[in-house]
Amino acid sequence: MTIASDPLVTSQRISTAVEAWLDAHQQAQLMIGNRWVPAQSGKTFESINPATENVLAHVAEADRADVDDAVKAAREAFDSGPWPRMSSHDRARVMRRFGELLEEHADQLAELETLDNGMTIGASKAFFKVGMESYHFFAGQATVVMGHTMPSAEGMFNYTRREPIGVVGGIIPWNAPIVSALWKIAPAVACGNTIILKPAEQASLTCLYLGELAIEAGFPAGVINVLTGFGPGAGSALSEHLDVDKISFTGSTEVGKLILQASTGNLKRVTLELGGKSPNVVFADAAVEEAVPYALAAFTTLTGQACGAGSRLFVQRELKDEFVEKLAQQVAGLKIGDPLDPATTLGPLASREQFDRVSGYLAAGKEGGAIAKIGGEALAGGGYFVQPTIFDGVDNSMRIAREEIFGPVLSVIPFSDEDDAVFQGNDTTYGLGASVWTRDVSRAHTIAHRLKAGMVWVNTYLELDPTMPLGGFKIGRAHV
Numbered sequence: 001m002t003i004a005s006d007p008l009v010t011s012q013r014i015s016t017a018v019e020a021w022l023d024a025h026q027q028a029q030l031m032i033g034n035r036w037v038p039a040q041s042g043k044t045f046e047s048i049n050p051a052t053e054n055v056l057a058h059v060a061e062a063d064r065a066d067v068d069d070a071v072k073a074a075r076e077a078f079d080s081g082p083w084p085r086m087s088s089h090d091r092a093r094v095m096r097r098f099g100e101l102l103e104e105h106a107d108q109l110a111e112l113e114t115l116d117n118g119m120t121i122g123a124s125k126a127f128f129k130v131g132m133e134s135y136h137f138f139a140g141q142a143t144v145v146m147g148h149t150m151p152s153a154e155g156m157f158n159y160t161r162r163e164p165i166g167v168v169g170g171i172i173p174w175n176a177p178i179v180s181a182l183w184k185i186a187p188a189v190a191c192g193n194t195i196i197l198k199p200a201e202q203a204s205l206t207c208l209y210l211g212e213l214a215i216e217a218g219f220p221a222g223v224i225n226v227l228t229g230f231g232p233g234a235g236s237a238l239s240e241h242l243d244v245d246k247i248s249f250t251g252s253t254e255v256g257k258l259i260l261q262a263s264t265g266n267l268k269r270v271t272l273e274l275g276g277k278s279p280n281v282v283f284a285d286a287a288v289e290e291a292v293p294y295a296l297a298a299f300t301t302l303t304g305q306a307c308g309a310g311s312r313l314f315v316q317r318e319l320k321d322e323f324v325e326k327l328a329q330q331v332a333g334l335k336i337g338d339p340l341d342p343a344t345t346l347g348p349l350a351s352r353e354q355f356d357r358v359s360g361y362l363a364a365g366k367e368g369g370a371i372a373k374i375g376g377e378a379l380a381g382g383g384y385f386v387q388p389t390i391f392d393g394v395d396n397s398m399r400i401a402r403e404e405i406f407g408p409v410l411s412v413i414p415f416s417d418e419d420d421a422v423f424q425g426n427d428t429t430y431g432l433g434a435s436v437w438t439r440d441v442s443r444a445h446t447i448a449h450r451l452k453a454g455m456v457w458v459n460t461y462l463e464l465d466p467t468m469p470l471g472g473f474k475i476g477r478a479h480v
Contacts, residue, residue: 246270246271305350364400373390
């Protein structure tokens, strides 16, 4: 594992295409009704490269007045525009064209995501592929959304229709903007809705790029709108707006509660994804050589900034020491550095705020009695880099085991038997994901059923399929 006090990234090779895009977007604007306009206040904020701490671009700061304009454009597009009235085949045709443009610009989007967010270029490309798989799935679903006919008495004809909701507000996080944006946009527009996308202020640039491609693809004005800005300004105004019919939010539990409260003005529908503290449970009979690389990926993918991260590793007591030793060896092989370098396997955290937060948890873990088997420190110098850290000697009552850190920090907790694994695994306020590693098929299904998580993997981790639902228990995820 690279350890350095000097800046890890002193320069980056940015492609000509992305450099030209950044140069062309120094005049910060919002996308409202297929038009690019400045924020009414004239305010902007900086987009920071987390690997170098250099300013990439200035971004328009939308506020309540801009939200009003965007909602008006989306409402007009829904109430009197062509999109909800198109045949499903015509909507699917526009969506397919958008998908083609996204694929054509895949390299630029992935590179821009890496510059803006800090994820490695390999992760950017992989998550773009995940996003596109979901996008193509929903584009195909546009033609199969249908109701039912019911048995009727003579002279009667009973049937149901699936109708679009209306204006949707999609508020996304900074950890994987492209895939999060596509997860919000695709199902909404496939069903005939219009959407206002509000990316996180820490990483907004790829969403603006998506907006340009949406116009080029032929989406009518007002169907897709992009408002950059802050949660307390644009996000809260969107959540409170009486002419918004649904909010789909991915982010922190604290903000999710505020959005739910704001929705009561017009009782809008709300979908919340609020994070996780997922248990990765490894039994003594597991295939260790297969489980170790997945345990590594479970807490280091996106530099640990993933809601489904397997940040609590439960290993059966007789296997724990061996497993932790093998895992530490793999962590030591990670290369920390320039996320645009294909050889880099761990990039920076996405922001100074997140760097300070994760650094605080590293200190809290050691103060609480946990033992850093490897890592345990922030990296001095430029950029928001921390060491990937395995904490041993952890029990489920420690802060590092209870709270979502959102960084490459793993808590290793031993367990004795199946009941103990289930009890400790479920001893959390979250319930998004979990994993079970065992060669015993019966045990795998039994434990998967008993773990209170919406997604349970068996002998794998973080595998996603667009045909599978995403849901959960407790405060990790809720649908209202």
